Amino acid sequence: MKTLEEIHKIRENKKKELDLRVNTNADTREKHILVCQGTGCTSSKSPDILKNFKKILKEKNIENVRVIKTGCFGLCAKGPIVIIRPEDTFYAMVTPNDCEEIIQTHIVEGKIVERLLCKDIDGSKAKSLDELSFYKKQKRIALKNCGVIDPENIDEYIAFDGYKALETVLKEMTPDDIIDILSKSGLRGRGGAGFPTYKKWEFTKAAEEKQKYVVCNADEGDPGAFMDRSILEGDPHSILEAMSIAAFCIGANKGFIYVRAEYPIAVKRLQIAIDQAREYGILGKNIFNLGFDFDIEIRLGAGAFVCGEETALLESIEGKRGQPRLKPPYPAVSGLWGKPTLINNVETYANIAQIILKGPEWYSSIGTENSKGTKVFALGGNVNNIGLVEVPMGTTLREIVFDIGGGIPNGREFKAAQTGGPSGGCIPKEHLDTPIDYESLKEIGSMMGSGGLIVMDDTKCMVSLAKFYLDFTVSESCGKCTPCRIGTKRMHEILEKICDGKGSESDIYKLEKLSKNIIKSSVCGLGQTAPNPVISTMKYFADEYREHVIDKTCKTNECKALAKIEVIPEKCKGCGICQKNCPVDAIEGEGRDIRRINQEKCIKCTTCISKCPFKAIK
Amino acid sequence: MDEKVNCTKCKCGKEDKFLKKLFTIYKPNKDNLIQMLNEIQEHYGYVPMYVQQELSEFLKIPMAEIYGVVTFYSRFSLEPQGKYKISVCLGTACFVKGSQKILDRLSERLKIEPGETTEDVLFTIDQTRCVGACGLAPVFTVNGEVYGKATVQDLDKVLDKLLEQEG
Numbered sequence: 001m002k003t004l005e006e007i008h009k010i011r012e013n014k015k016k017e018l019d020l021r022v023n024t025n026a027d028t029r030e031k032h033i034l035v036c037q038g039t040g041c042t043s044s045k046s047p048d049i050l051k052n053f054k055k056i057l058k059e060k061n062i063e064n065v066r067v068i069k070t071g072c073f074g075l076c077a078k079g080p081i082v083i084i085r086p087e088d089t090f091y092a093m094v095t096p097n098d099c100e101e102i103i104q105t106h107i108v109e110g111k112i113v114e115r116l117l118c119k120d121i122d123g124s125k126a127k128s129l130d131e132l133s134f135y136k137k138q139k140r141i142a143l144k145n146c147g148v149i150d151p152e153n154i155d156e157y158i159a160f161d162g163y164k165a166l167e168t169v170l171k172e173m174t175p176d177d178i179i180d181i182l183s184k185s186g187l188r189g190r191g192g193a194g195f196p197t198y199k200k201w202e203f204t205k206a207a208e209e210k211q212k213y214v215v216c217n218a219d220e221g222d223p224g225a226f227m228d229r230s231i232l233e234g235d236p237h238s239i240l241e242a243m244s245i246a247a248f249c250i251g252a253n254k255g256f257i258y259v260r261a262e263y264p265i266a267v268k269r270l271q272i273a274i275d276q277a278r279e280y281g282i283l284g285k286n287i288f289n290l291g292f293d294f295d296i297e298i299r300l301g302a303g304a305f306v307c308g309e310e311t312a313l314l315e316s317i318e319g320k321r322g323q324p325r326l327k328p329p330y331p332a333v334s335g336l337w338g339k340p341t342l343i344n345n346v347e348t349y350a351n352i353a354q355i356i357l358k359g360p361e362w363y364s365s366i367g368t369e370n371s372k373g374t375k376v377f378a379l380g381g382n383v384n385n386i387g388l389v390e391v392p393m394g395t396t397l398r399e400i401v402f403d404i405g406g407g408i409p410n411g412r413e414f415k416a417a418q419t420g421g422p423s424g425g426c427i428p429k430e431h432l433d434t435p436i437d438y439e440s441l442k443e444i445g446s447m448m449g450s451g452g453l454i455v456m457d458d459t460k461c462m463v464s465l466a467k468f469y470l471d472f473t474v475s476e477s478c479g480k481c482t483p484c485r486i487g488t489k490r491m492h493e494i495l496e497k498i499c500d501g502k503g504s505e506s507d508i509y510k511l512e513k514l515s516k517n518i519i520k521s522s523v524c525g526l527g528q529t530a531p532n533p534v535i536s537t538m539k540y541f542a543d544e545y546r547e548h549v550i551d552k553t554c555k556t557n558e559c560k561a562l563a564k565i566e567v568i569p570e571k572c573k574g575c576g577i578c579q580k581n582c583p584v585d586a587i588e589g590e591g592r593d594i595r596r597i598n599q600e601k602c603i604k605c606t607t608c609i610s611k612c613p614f615k616a617i618k
Numbered sequence: 619m620d621e622k623v624n625c626t627k628c629k630c631g632k633e634d635k636f637l638k639k640l641f642t643i644y645k646p647n648k649d650n651l652i653q654m655l656n657e658i659q660e661h662y663g664y665v666p667m668y669v670q671q672e673l674s675e676f677l678k679i680p681m682a683e684i685y686g687v688v689t690f691y692s693r694f695s696l697e698p699q700g701k702y703k704i705s706v707c708l709g710t711a712c713f714v715k716g717s718q719k720i721l722d723r724l725s726e727r728l729k730i731e732p733g734e735t736t737e738d739v740l741f742t743i744d745q746t747r748c749v750g751a752c753g754l755a756p757v758f759t760v761n762g763e764v765y766g767k768a769t770v771q772d773l774d775k776v777l778d779k780l781l782e783q784e785g
Contacts, residue, residue: 039750043757043764076753224710226750261656261693262749300656302691305747319651321690380711380752387753418710454710468713472747478690605719607770 001281004167004288007158014159020086021148022160024128031065031107034083036147038072038233039226039265045096046080052099065107071234073147075134077386078118083147088128092118121384121406134385137404139366141374142190142350143390146234151269154276157237163282165353166241166248170290175205175249184360186372187352191217191308191345192423192449193525194371194438200342203332204250207340212252214243215336215343217313218259218266221305222421223472225452227376228346230388232259232266235350236273240283240296242349245356247294250342255296258313262303270298305422305476308450309524310343312478323480324524345450347376367393371437381418381454384409391436398432401455412457416540420449422469422476423529425536426462445536447529461558462541463548467495469533477526484527487518491534499559503549511538557618560604569594571616578608578617636661637672646676651687655694663699700735700742702780706758709748717756721745723770724758727777740784 002010020026021034035041035050053067073081078092084106091102094116105113117125118132126132140146149156157163169178182198189195204212216239220228232239243255259267274296277283285293299317301307307316311325314336335341351373355363364372371393377400380386384406391400397417401407408414416426419436425446427434434440438448456465470492479485491514497503515531522528538545547553548562557563567578574592579585586601587608597608597617609617640657644650654673658665665688674681688694706712706721721743725731728741735742751757754766758773760780765772 040753043751043754043766076751079753221747223708223713223748224752226748226752229750262746300653302652302656302659303693304691316652317649319649319653319687321687378711378752380755381714386711386755421710452710454714456714460714465714468710605770 001279007163007167007280007288010155011158011161011164014155018149018156018159024086024088026086028086029064032085033065033067033102034070034085034147035067036071036073036079036081037069037265038076038079038230039263040072040076041080042265044080048096049080049082049094049099052096053103056099056103060103060108062103062107068150069152070149071146071151072143072230072388073129074138074143074230074388074390075118075132075385076388077384083129088130090118090126090129090132091116133406134387134389134404137395137399138390139374139392140390141354141366142231142347142376143234143388144354145238146230149235151234151236152272154237154273154280157235161357162237162353163241165356166244166282167288168356169245169248170288170292175251178245178249178356179205181355181360182352185355185363186360186367186370187348187355187363188371188438189345190347190351190375190450192420192447194448197344197348200332200344201246201249203330204340204342207333209340211254211339212250213336213339213341214247214250214252214255215313215317215341216243216255216257216346216349217308217310217343218257218263218346219301219308219313220260220263220346220450221308221476222450222452224380224454225378225421225450227378227388227451229263229266231346231350231376232263233269236266236270237277238353239270239346239349240273240277242344242352243296244283244287244294245352246342246344246349248292250340252342253293253295255294256299256317256336257296258299258301258307258317260303261300267298267300274298304478305472306478306524306526309526312524313343314341321478323478324526326523347451368435368437370439375436375448375451377419377451377453379405379453379455382408382412382457382460383455393437394435396433396435397427400436400453401432405455408455408457410457412459415456415458415460416462418446418454418456418465418533419452420447420529420532421452422472423447423525423532424449424452425532426456426465426540427536428540445532445539447532459556459558461554461556462537462544463495463554464499464558466534466537467492467499470495470530473526473530477530481521481523481527483518483521484523484530487514487522488527488530490514491518491531495534498545498548499554500561501548501552501559505549507549508538508545557604557606557609563604563606564599565597565602565604565606565609565617567595567597568616568618571614573614573616575613577611577613581607581611583607637669641672641676646678648677648679651677651679651684652691655688655691659694664695664697667696697735698739701740702760703742703744704758704760705744705746705749706732707747707749707751707756708745709752709755711748711752712756715755717758717768719770720756720758720768720773723773724777727774741780 020028080094082091082094105111120126179198179202187197304322306312307322309324312322316322331341367373374390376390416428418426431444473488474492477484494507554562572594579587586598587595589595670684732743732745757766
């Protein structure tokens, strides 16, 4: 147990000690080597890098240098990433073998290891994080501490004003003050639907019941989305603090974090954070001696996408099949075990403490008229800078894909961007300049969703993409209501038929009609949004559907049954590389002959296309 | 896989210490079902039938309900898993970078469909949703170890190596 005075003291001392993390001119002789330990970098051996650094420092007896594990820096494509502070040198794609050189050259001799600097899009080598174009248009609020602090050390969180908002709230505010602040800030739920956060809090507060609950939805199921995971891994205390504030506001004393079991690092760090907070008396009975009780438990999900839906999530916490409940009653009235329950998404919570500390005016000055603040996107797919980006609402898709994301690799062209995962839609080239906020995305047939943003180049077939998403919905539909359970299955079958070259024009009409019916009659958000990928691709890429059903061709060769791979005789030099690489010996010809592809044998794996040095196969 | 067959209900007669311990950690409260199943899956690699029966008695929940929960969540399986669990990520980021080809190749080589286990219980193919390593797409994992920026050739190499190890 720590008293408030003791916590203030920790903050003061640590703040000085950690100034070098955020201030390049910090007055210190110390250096901190920050090594990313997010899931992406961990998969490429960053724990070994951490160990190596520590070992070498010990061997060489170097003092004043500390090695720190941090959360995600965001630029996952260039991982593993190592940053040295205070000078803010950014080393990319570091391997465990590079540690020796970094310590010798950078730490001992004071020179930069040029070959490990990160190459920017224009080819120049960036020395620091701020010099990289990837970071220039970003504004970090929810990710503020990610990559700055050690997520497994509560003192570092406290140093950067951690738990200060909770103290302010408990000492100086009434629940109505908090709701007022949230209302003025304009914060909306970051889980997908964008419901105003203050309203949820207000409704749950208004419910007359002794027992209430606060729940954090960390069941990030969208394929290709990892925003929430990075926050949990990089800054778990910010979620605990926000949940405590929420509990005080609505009058709850028990909280649950429902997190995917597929995120082992996040689960581990959350548990460490909870244990530390309990030890400091920030969770538990009589917090800060101010008469407020609150505690949090982790509940693991077991791999069901539908559990991201709030009522299905509640069922799952209760130990049952995760099937959604009918609404109303909303969870604010009847949630966990029938008691009023407040559910917010991870990213929503990550904004709360800062809104309290910096004020609602500051927050609402960022973003667009109806969508305030920032949004974190997981940028992935065919784009150069894959990673996590946080931008002010209203940033255009073009800025995200080209300025931050660095454009499309291999000289290909942008075809579409997909937001909102299986519930969202595809955004074509002509809408690249749409400012991204809740309303404008809805207008063009997509949705904000939780923040997955997948970029696709011109080698992607949109019909097959729609099929991919439907395949996902079919296997994740919980089966409770018929339109979703059977409707999505039928849609998937039709799409399969089209991709197999057996579709007809009436199938397109059937898809449209089915979509409408499923949207109208499904019980929960999963079914109501499941047809979106089909509707949006049919709207923007109608030609492609027509080619599939009328001309029976797939230009991208992705639909194997429709693909026809051929050698362009004028370009073929007869080198035979394609022949050597063909797994089924479908390529005929000898010596310097121009090669032919035997269509009967060809399995359309496209290996030859990627192997041909003369681009003579298409 | 050593102690996994030892149980109270099979013929070996040995006591299942894990289960006994589990029943002391958790209270016989219905809400704990999924948490307990998560630990059981982790320990045994699947949820054996006799464990479901024990759970049913402990938590006072009908078997049917437990079976319903086990089959609802993709993390739980009713069959033993292979020694090597190869999971191919089919999250969107990996999918657009060609992970389907890797999965197809895996099925072709092991002659089983995704979700199935080879007869010798060596390999299980699993198609997972996003493992979060989108920066390395496409990825596949072997018992949790991530192979990033993977190609069909990489997969072949890994499979060859594993097959050689196992003779």
